[in-house]
Amino acid sequence: xxxxxxxxxxxxxxxxxxxxAALIATAAPWLRxxxxxxxxxxxxxxxxxxxxxxxxxxxxxxxARDEVLxxxxxxxxxxxxxxxxxxxxxxxxxxTAGIDASNVDKTRLVLLPKDPDASARALxxxxxxxxxxxVAVIVSDTMGRPWRNGLTDVALGVAGMDAIRDHRGExxxxxxxxxxxxxxxxxxxxxxxxxxxxxxxxxxxxxxxGYLTATSDGGAGASALVRDAAQxxxxxxxxxxxxxxxxxxxxxxxxxGPTPADPAAIQRAIDAVADVVxxxxxxxxxxxxxxxxxVAAVPGWPQEATxxxxxxxxxxxxxxxxxxxxxxxxxxxxxxxVEGIPSVLLPPPSASTASAALAL
Amino acid sequence: xxxxxxxxxxxxxxxxxxxxAALIATAAPWLRxxxxxxxxxxxxxxxxxxxxxxxxxxxxxxxARDEVLxxxxxxxxxxxxxxxxxxxxxxxxxxTAGIDASNVDKTRLVLLPKDPDASARALxxxxxxxxxxxVAVIVSDTMGRPWRNGLTDVALGVAGMDAIRDHRGExxxxxxxxxxxxxxxxxxxxxxxxxxxxxxxxxxxxxxxGYLTATSDGGAGASALVRDAAQxxxxxxxxxxxxxxxxxxxxxxxxxGPTPADPAAIQRAIDAVADVVxxxxxxxxxxxxxxxxxVAAVPGWPQEATxxxxxxxxxxxxxxxxxxxxxxxxxxxxxxxVEGIPSVLLPPPSASTASAALAL
Numbered sequence: 098x099x100x101x102x103x104x105x106x107x108x109x110x111x112x113x114x115x116x117x118a119a120l121i122a123t124a125a126p127w128l129r130x131x132x133x134x135x136x137x138x139x140x141x142x143x144x145x146x147x148x149x150x151x152x153x154x155x156x157x158x159x160x161a162r163d164e165v166l167x168x169x170x171x172x173x174x175x176x177x178x179x180x181x182x183x184x185x186x187x188x189x190x191x192x193t194a195g196i197d198a199s200n201v202d203k204t205r206l207v208l209l210p211k212d213p214d215a216s217a218r219a220l221x222x223x224x225x226x227x228x229x230x231x232v233a234v235i236v237s238d239t240m241g242r243p244w245r246n247g248l249t250d251v252a253l254g255v256a257g258m259d260a261i262r263d264h265r266g267e268x269x270x271x272x273x274x275x276x277x278x279x280x281x282x283x284x285x286x287x288x289x290x291x292x293x294x295x296x297x298x299x300x301x302x303x304x305x306x307g308y309l310t311a312t313s314d315g316g317a318g319a320s321a322l323v324r325d326a327a328q329x330x331x332x333x334x335x336x337x338x339x340x341x342x343x344x345x346x347x348x349x350x351x352x353x354g355p356t357p358a359d360p361a362a363i364q365r366a367i368d369a370v371a372d373v374v375x376x377x378x379x380x381x382x383x384x385x386x387x388x389x390x391x392v393a394a395v396p397g398w399p400q401e402a403t404x405x406x407x408x409x410x411x412x413x414x415x416x417x418x419x420x421x422x423x424x425x426x427x428x429x430x431x432x433x434x435v436e437g438i439p440s441v442l443l444p445p446p447s448a449s450t451a452s453a454a455l456a457l
Numbered sequence: 458x459x460x461x462x463x464x465x466x467x468x469x470x471x472x473x474x475x476x477x478a479a480l481i482a483t484a485a486p487w488l489r490x491x492x493x494x495x496x497x498x499x500x501x502x503x504x505x506x507x508x509x510x511x512x513x514x515x516x517x518x519x520x521a522r523d524e525v526l527x528x529x530x531x532x533x534x535x536x537x538x539x540x541x542x543x544x545x546x547x548x549x550x551x552x553t554a555g556i557d558a559s560n561v562d563k564t565r566l567v568l569l570p571k572d573p574d575a576s577a578r579a580l581x582x583x584x585x586x587x588x589x590x591x592v593a594v595i596v597s598d599t600m601g602r603p604w605r606n607g608l609t610d611v612a613l614g615v616a617g618m619d620a621i622r623d624h625r626g627e628x629x630x631x632x633x634x635x636x637x638x639x640x641x642x643x644x645x646x647x648x649x650x651x652x653x654x655x656x657x658x659x660x661x662x663x664x665x666x667g668y669l670t671a672t673s674d675g676g677a678g679a680s681a682l683v684r685d686a687a688q689x690x691x692x693x694x695x696x697x698x699x700x701x702x703x704x705x706x707x708x709x710x711x712x713x714g715p716t717p718a719d720p721a722a723i724q725r726a727i728d729a730v731a732d733v734v735x736x737x738x739x740x741x742x743x744x745x746x747x748x749x750x751x752v753a754a755v756p757g758w759p760q761e762a763t764x765x766x767x768x769x770x771x772x773x774x775x776x777x778x779x780x781x782x783x784x785x786x787x788x789x790x791x792x793x794x795v796e797g798i799p800s801v802l803l804p805p806p807s808a809s810t811a812s813a814a815l816a817l
Contacts, residue, residue, distance in 0.1 A: 100462040100653055175690040182690060190604040200629045239640075243603055243691035244550040245611070245682045247621045247641025249648070261607045262655060269560045270659065280599075280655055281607025285648035288609070292645050292668055293460055295622060299630065308652055322605045330535040330542060331603035334690045335698040340795055342702020347791035348733050373708050423783020424790075424802055431707035435700055442784055 098307070103127075104293045105134075105302035113146040118223030121302055122230065130231040131309045134220070135290025137301040138238040138253050139200060139207055141216045147208040148201070162196070165206055169194035172326075175334025182334065185209065188323035189253065191240055210236060213254025214318030221256040221312075233257030233312050236319075237287035243331060250291035252283035252319045257312035260321045281322055346431045351441035359436075366432035374425035375418070458667070463487075464653045465494075465662035473506040478583035481662055482590065490591040491669045494580070495650025497661040498598040498613050499560060499567055501576045507568040508561070522556070525566055529554035532686075535694025542694065545569065548683035549613065551600055570596060573614025574678030581616040581672075593617030593672045596679075597647035603691060610651035612643035612679045617672035620681045641682055706791045711802070719796075726792035734785035735778070 105125045111117070117140065122128065142148070151161040166181060174190055175182040185194045187209070195209040210216045217234040224230045236254035241247075252260065264278035290303035326332040333341065367380045374380075430440045465485045471477070477500065482488065502508070511521040530543040534550055545554050547569065555569040570576045577594040584590045596614035601607075612620065624638035650663035686692040693701065727740045734740075790800045 098464060098653070098657065100649075102460040102462070102649070104458060177690055180690075199633045200631060201633075202631055203633065239638075243689055244684055245641065245644070246684050247639050247644065247682055249641050249644050251605070271560060271562055273559045273561075273563065278599075279607050280651065281605065281609050282652065282655070284605070284607065284609050285652050288645035289460075289462070289649035289652060291640065292642065292649060292665075293458070295640055295642070296668070297458065305652075308656070322607055324604055324606050329603055330537055330540075330694045330696070331691045333695045333698070335693045335695075336690070338693070338695040338698035339702035339705070342699035342704075343706050343791055343795045344702075344729065345699070346703050346706030347730055347788045347795065349788075350733075369704065370707055373710075419779035420783035420786065421802065423780035423785070424787040425783070426780065427784040427787040428707045428709075430784075431703055435703045435707065442781065 100289075100305060100307040102289050102293045103304040103306060104297055104300045105304060106297075106300060108140070108301055109299075111140040111143045111301070113143060113148065115144045116223075117141065117144045118220055118227060121220075122224060122228040125302070125304065128224070128228075128230045128232060128304065129306065131233075131306075131311060132230075133233045133235060133258070133286055133305040133308055134224075135235045135237050135250075135287055135294075135303045135305065136217075136220065137294065138195075138210055138213060138236050139197060140301045141210045141213070141220075141236050142207045143201075145210055145216065147210060148205045149208065150204055151206055153203040162206065165196060165208070166194055169196060169208060173337075174332070175337055177334075177336070184326070187213070187253070188320065189240075191238075195238055195253075209238065209253065214256065214320055215254070217254040217256035217318070231257075231312050233309060235283050235287055235290070237290060239291070249284075250287040250294075252281075252287045252322065255283045255316070255319045257314065258283070258309060259313070259316040260319050283319060284322070346434070349427070349430055349434060351439075362436040362438060363433065366429060366436050366438065369432040369435070370425070370428045373428060375421045378422065378425055380429060460649075460665060460667040462649050462653045463664040463666060464657055464660045465664060466657075466660060468500070468661055469659075471500040471503045471661070473503060473508065475504045476583075477501065477504045478580055478587060481580075482584060482588040485662070485664065488584070488588075488590045488592060488664065489666065491593075491666075491671060492590075493593045493595060493618070493646055493665040493668055494584075495595045495597050495610075495647055495654075495663045495665060496577075496580065497654065498555075498570055498573060498596050499557060500661045501570045501573070501580075501596050502567045503561075505570055505576065507570055508565045509568065510564055511566055513563040522566065525556060525568070526554055529556060529568060533697075534692070535697055537694075537696070544686070547573070547613070548680065549600075551598075555598055569598065569613065574616065574680055575614070577614040577616035577678070591617075591672050593669055595643050595647055595650070597650060599651070609644075610647040610654075612641075612647045612682065615643045615676070615679045617674065618643070618669060619673070619676040620679050643679060644682070706794070709787070709790055709794060711799075722796040722798060723793065726789060726796050726798065729792040729795070730785070730788045733788060735781045738782065738785055740789060 105121060107124045108120050111120065117136070121134065149165050151165070152158040166183070169185055170183040171186050172184050173181060174184055180192065182190060182192055183194050184190050189195065197207045201207050213236040217236050221232065221234045224232055234256050235252045237250045238253050239248045240251050242249070260281065260283045262280045262282045264280070266274065267278070268274055286305050286308065289305055293303045294300045426442065430442070433440050465481060467484045468480050471480065477496075481494065509525050511525070512518040526541060526543070529545055531546050532544050533541060534544055535542040540552065542550060542552055543554050544550050549555065557567045561567050573596040577596050581592065581594045584592055594616050595612045597610045598613050599608045600611050602609070620641065620643045622640045622642045624640070626634065627638075628634055646665050646668065649665055653663045654660045786802065790802070793800050
């Protein structure tokens with residue numbers, strides 16, 4: 098048993114309206130049933146007319162590129178300098194939304210295919226119906242990734258096979274159940290195809306032979322590879338997420354009222370701000386009712402039944418100390434939020450001399 | 458021209474101290490010079506004795522696993538529930554530091570090889586010197602990745618070839634210089650090897666034939682693929698980075714003093730907190746000297762020469778208003794930090810009735 102990776106030579110330049118199935122069938126009359134075609138997305142885009150005209154240079158070119166990028170972007174994931182990592186409308190997270198200026202006239206940009214799974218299905222259908230070849234089709238593109246230098250080719254679209262090979266529920270020879278073994282085989286096939294495409298200039302299609310025993314329809318396509326941002330531990334760039342945390346602290350909302358809270362977590366919050374609050378400020382954990390509330394009060398203000406923490410600014414209290422004390426209370430509220438503890442700044446009892454109250 | 462991916466059959470179970478080069482040379486007498494061996498890291502680890510004993514089940518097993526994970530972890534990158542994405546001492550970012558409990562006795566865990574590049578070099582050297590085969594060696598493992606479901610195999614170590622194929626500086630047929638075309642070919646070779654290893658149970662070694670015309674020494678190994686955390690836009694999980702931003706707001710340090718600042722950015726910061734500060738609070742941008750500073754003052758406190766923003770709490774001012782005003786000033790300071798503008802809470806002039814000052 099072995100696999101072969103074969104280049105499809107002689108396809109040449111592809112233009113809008115070209116019949117990709119005919120180009121491939123003509124260039125590769127040796128195609129066999131069960132072959133996996135790995136087709137560079139760029140020629141799919143070109144055949145489908147996914148091109149936009151832009152100025153060849155100057156600031157107008159940059160402005161036009163920015164406009165195209167905005168149109169292709171569902172959300173910005175991370176930025177640094179001129180780098181933009183975005184999620185496309187397909188759900189792919191890619192630099193510059195996969196927009197490419199290479200292997201095309203200087204006055205045009207190539208966008209990703211509108212629906213790469215549909216493109217793969219259309220090509221598979223055309224090859225089967227018009228050229229009697231039952232093959233799987235992968236539409237591939239080159240992507241970077243976090244944590245590792247260098248790019249690899251991955252699948253944007255697939256037809257004729259499942260995107261994922263699932264080993265969950267199988268057992269190894271030692272009797273251990275395989276847990277996390279959903280392999281993104283179409284990405285591995287795209288990578289394998291790139292090995293031969295990258296060795297030979299201008300080869301946009303590779304064939305992997307021997308991997309499939311038979312094609313199959315009905316898979317979810319490469320869209321099965323798109324992980325929902327809500328499920329992803331890295332849905333935002335580090336700098337962007339950090340800024341979002343800062344911004345959340347600036348607009349920290351009031352908590353929902355008394356909430357169970359862990360005294361150790363409250364103490365961690367107090368400790369976290371200990372070195373930055375005004376010297377002499379005291380936050381005292383009242384540990385006998387941790388579900389109650391948090392009160393930050395100046396001396397003389399009676400402890401409420403809801404008190405969890407008593408806070409006092411330095412004495413003697415003068416008006417400017419109270420301003421600083423307010424800033425320090427907000428620091429403590431944020432530190433509580435880091436621990437997952439909501440709080441609220443309450444107006445003091447009307448009879449008190451001066452105070453503020455935070456309630457969990 | 459074509460590539461072939463061949464399985465090395467008959468290697469069987471590998472144990473500590475086994476001679477991997479001999480096992481492979483015996484199982485694959487058909488190896489040729491220039492072949493690329495893709496070797497599953499697990500058999501390298503086993504041969505090198507990178508195994509630890511753990512209880513077969515119960516809380517003791519979990520505690521032992523946690524201890525092993527901590528030892529293999531250089532830093533935690535992201536957590537959710539029981540999932541731990543960590544950076545290993547090698548620099549790889551992987552779930553559970555690549556520690557594996559599959560294909561091994563229930564009482565043992567397999568760690569990654571200590572130095573996978575060195576393991577690859579040693580295997581390459583042994584095959585060349587003792588078995589007269591000049592091959593490149595990739596030590597591979599299975600990894601997940603952000604944004605895309607499913608796992609793929611990538612390279613942990615390599616010898617006999619460069620990890621990256623660099624096209625930078627080349628030109629495409631349209632005259633465009635190729636910019637971002639450093640391909641992580643060893644990851645693609647590892648993925649290609651997995652295609653055949655995954656199809657056949659218990660095949661830990663694959664051979665990619667036809668990719669290299671000749672091997673070469675002196676490359677930086679797969680460590681060239683490790684991107685420094687400081688260079689990475691995703692060096693921390695989103696939740697972790699967001700919490701770091703919150704925590705930074707709680708301990709916001711004093712800025713270095715008067716700093717040039719963009720009035721529009723200051724206005725954005727004021728606008729960002731407009732809906733959460735006490736009704737009646739006014740922050741006024743004094744736009745005639747944007748390099749000066751930020752003063753937040755109660756009425757009657759003279760505007761300093763450094764004033765950039767005048768702030769006033771609602772009038773009439775009573776002591777509890779001052780506490781709230783202090784909290785609101787800290788909100789504004791954080792919003793300024795989001796805009797990259799440092800600030801400091803200054804003591805007011807001694808003659809003033811009550812105030813606080815923020816200086817950029």
